[in-house]
Amino acid sequence: MAGIGFELKKLxxxxxxxxxxxxxxxxxxxxxxxxxxxxxxxxxxxYLSIRFGASSHEQDLIIVIxxxxxxxxLLLTSLLSYTISRxxxxxxxxxxxxxxxxxxxxxxxxxxxIGSVGWAIFLVLSELPLIxxxxxxxxxxSALVVWVQITYITAIKYYKDILIGFFVGIFxxxxxxxxxxxxxxxxxxxxxxxxxxxxxxxxxxxxxxxLHKHFPLGKKHSFEFFKWVKKYPSLSLxxxxxxLGLFIHLMLMWKSPxxxxxxxxxxxxxxxxxxxxxxxxxxxxxxxxxxTSVEVNFYPKYRLxxxxxxxxxxxxxxxxxxxxxxxxxxxxLFYLALRQMFTTIIVxxxxxxxxxxxxxxxxxxxxxxxxxxCLGYAFYAIGNSIMLVLLYFVDFKGAVFCGFSxxxxxxxxxxxxITLTSNFYGFxxxxxGLMMCLVxxxxxxxxxxxxxxxxFCRQPIFTREK
Numbered sequence: 001m002a003g004i005g006f007e008l009k010k011l012x013x014x015x016x017x018x019x020x021x022x023x024x025x026x027x028x029x030x031x032x033x034x035x036x037x038x039x040x041x042x043x044x045x046x047y048l049s050i051r052f053g054a055s056s057h058e059q060d061l062i063i064v065i066x067x068x069x070x071x072x073x074l075l076l077t078s079l080l081s082y083t084i085s086r087x088x089x090x091x092x093x094x095x096x097x098x099x100x101x102x103x104x105x106x107x108x109x110x111x112x113x114i115g116s117v118g119w120a121i122f123l124v125l126s127e128l129p130l131i132x133x134x135x136x137x138x139x140x141x142s143a144l145v146v147w148v149q150i151t152y153i154t155a156i157k158y159y160k161d162i163l164i165g166f167f168v169g170i171f172x173x174x175x176x177x178x179x180x181x182x183x184x185x186x187x188x189x190x191x192x193x194x195x196x197x198x199x200x201x202x203x204x205x206x207x208x209x210x211l212h213k214h215f216p217l218g219k220k221h222s223f224e225f226f227k228w229v230k231k232y233p234s235l236s237l238x239x240x241x242x243x244l245g246l247f248i249h250l251m252l253m254w255k256s257p258x259x260x261x262x263x264x265x266x267x268x269x270x271x272x273x274x275x276x277x278x279x280x281x282x283x284x285x286x287x288x289x290x291x292t293s294v295e296v297n298f299y300p301k302y303r304l305x306x307x308x309x310x311x312x313x314x315x316x317x318x319x320x321x322x323x324x325x326x327x328x329x330x331x332x333l334f335y336l337a338l339r340q341m342f343t344t345i346i347v348x349x350x351x352x353x354x355x356x357x358x359x360x361x362x363x364x365x366x367x368x369x370x371x372x373x374c375l376g377y378a379f380y381a382i383g384n385s386i387m388l389v390l391l392y393f394v395d396f397k398g399a400v401f402c403g404f405s406x407x408x409x410x411x412x413x414x415x416x417x418i419t420l421t422s423n424f425y426g427f428x429x430x431x432x433g434l435m436m437c438l439v440x441x442x443x444x445x446x447x448x449x450x451x452x453x454x455x456f457c458r459q460p461i462f463t464r465e466k
Contacts, residue, residue, distance in 0.1 A: 037166045038070055039277065041199060044174040045192045052181055054188045057262070061132075062192050064266040069136050069196075071247065073144035076115045078243035080107055080225070081151050082235040082391070087228045088152065098218030101211060104152050106222035108145055115144055126264030135193040142200035149207040152215075165206035173199025234396035241403030242387070245436075246380065248407060249414040249429045250276060256418040258425070272425065275366050278355050279373035282347045286340040286381035294332040294385065301325040302392060309455065326448055329389065337382045344378040365422050372426035379433030380406065386440035390447065393454070398443040406436040 042063060049059045084107060091099050119140045123133040177195025180186040186194070229236060253259055254267035261267050305321040307313070313321070348371045355370065356362040362370075387402040414428025447454065 037170050037203070039281075040170050041173070041196060042066060044170070045177075045196070048174065048177060048181075049188055049192060052188050058189050060260075060262045060268065060270075061189050061266075064262045064268045065128075065132060065136050065193060066139065066196050067268070068266060069139040070143045072119065073111075073115060073140055074147055075240070075243055075247070076111055077144060077147040077151070078239040079236050080111065080229070080239070081147075082239040083228050083232055084148075084151050084225060086232055086235060087225045090228075098216050099221040099224060100152070101215040102218045102220065102222045103225045104148060104211070107225060108148050110223075111144055111148065112141060116141060122265060126266060128264060131190050132193060135190065135197055138197045139193065139200060142197060142204055145204050146200055146207065149204070149211065152211055153207060165203050165210070168206065169199045169201075169203035172202055173197075232396060234400050238387075238391070238396065238399045238403050241400065241407045242384065245403060245407030245410050245432065248410050249426075249432075252411070252414045252418065252428075253425070256425075258422070271363070271366055272369065274360050275362070275370035275426075276373055278351070279347075279370055279377050282344055282351070282374050283340065283377045283381035285343045286336060286378075286385060289336050289339055290385045290388065294329075294336055294389075297332055298325070298329050298389075298392075301328045322451065329448070333382075333386060333389070336385055340378050340381055344374050348374050368423070369426045372430055376426060376429030376431075376433045379430070379437045381433075383433060383436035383438075383440045386437070386444050390440065390444055393447060393451070395443065395447050395454075398440075398447060401443060402436055402440045405439045406432050408432075409435045 045062050045066060046059065049062055054062070084103070087103060088100055091097065091103075116137070119137060123136055126133075128136065173195045175195075176198045177192045180191040180194055181188055184191075250269075250273060253269045253272040256269060256272070258271045259267050259269040301321070301324050305318065305325045308318045308321050351374075352367050352370060356367060383402060383406070387399050390398045390402070410428050410432035412428075413431045417424040417427050
């Protein structure tokens with residue numbers, strides 16, 4: 001997200017309310033885009049399936065196949081997302097732009113070789129009809145490429161192109177689904193799965209054009225990123241633990257008393273999944289605020305401090321820059337947490353009444369679950385933001401602890417609450433989010449307090465090239 005943060009700094013520097021609103025709008029779309037486009041696609045599929053008279057089983061089949069085909073490539077991509085972000089940042093810093101685009105194709109090829117085989121085996125074991133399996137496989141591969149591209153898109157500033165890619169892809173895809181069903185008389189499940197494939201295919205094409213427009217294509221270094229994987233192995237763990245920790249309670253609930261088998265290995269738990277989705281929307285304020293406020297205001301102080309260290313600043317100036325950096329950081333994180341908790345309270349009070357009237361069949365149990373999950377996601381959002389700051393200070397070990405605490409607590413507590421009554425559902429995420437928040441804050445406080453030691457005393461005296 002640092003690449004976006006630097007460019008937003010220029011946007012927010014422009015005076016006037018319209019420019020501030022424009023910068024916030026663009027940043028929100030770019031940052032929350034992956035989640036929003038998936039949500040719009042799922043809602044569009046659900047609406048069209050109901051409108052065209054699909055049975056309940058057909059509706060469930062469309063949703064679970066699409067969800068699985070988008071979620072599992074996201075988990076696979078998380079193994080390299082943080083490492084690739086570091087790779088891109090290093091290459092941009094030394095102005096070696098020709099390596100960036102070729103590395104993207106190396107990452108895509110690597111993940112496709114792993115993911116396509118695994119997903120094909122999963123589909124065979126699920127015994128899906130052949131046409132559904134083929135469409136799911138295409139969607140899986142397309143989504144995987146898009147997730148990788150989004151990691152690279154964070155380094156560029158073509159906000160309008162990104163915005164166009166989101167909406168042109170989704171709405172043209174849904175339109176194709178309608179045409180396939182109405183005019184080509186393709187049965188509804190295949191038509192809407194093909195619509196999802198077309199939507200992500202359009203996004204893939206647009207993002208490819210945008211990236212080629214910004215970065216030159218080199219002929220080498222396609223697999224150079226493996227050096228970064230070896231050099232920073234902790235980053236792969238951070239990405240995977242955090243992403244899996246965020247979704248593990250959903251997967252466990254699919255096999256709970258609320259879960260049902262749709263077909264083969266495809267399960268879902270609508271009474272849990274729908275409240276979880278709406279609760280997840282409540283953390284958009286923190287996701288956007290971290291990039292538009294924390295990074296934009298914190299980074300200049302961070303750059304000044306390390307600039308003085310690297311360029312021979314006096315001890316007095318370094319100490320003054322350190323104090324200013326820590327003050328701004330704590331202040332921004334405090335305001336971020338305050339905004340998120342305020343938003344969560346408003347959503348719990350007002351949102352509960354709104355979503356119960358949206359026609360999704362919310363029961364009292366689902367409303368209660370929604371409130372618990374809102375708190376859980378709020379703590380997660382705050383903890384995740386603090387963890388990202390740890391990555392700024394190259395505290396990879398601390399970031400791994402944060403991600404692992406989220407995954408471990410969410411897994412253990414959710415598995416336990418499944419054995420209890422439904423009144424305890426959702427407390428796994430709440431406990432995990434709170435734990436991640438506490439671990440991240442305590443680690444950041446300790447690390448910044450001993451920052452001089454980590455900078456001056458933990459560095460190698462001699463560089464060893466491998």
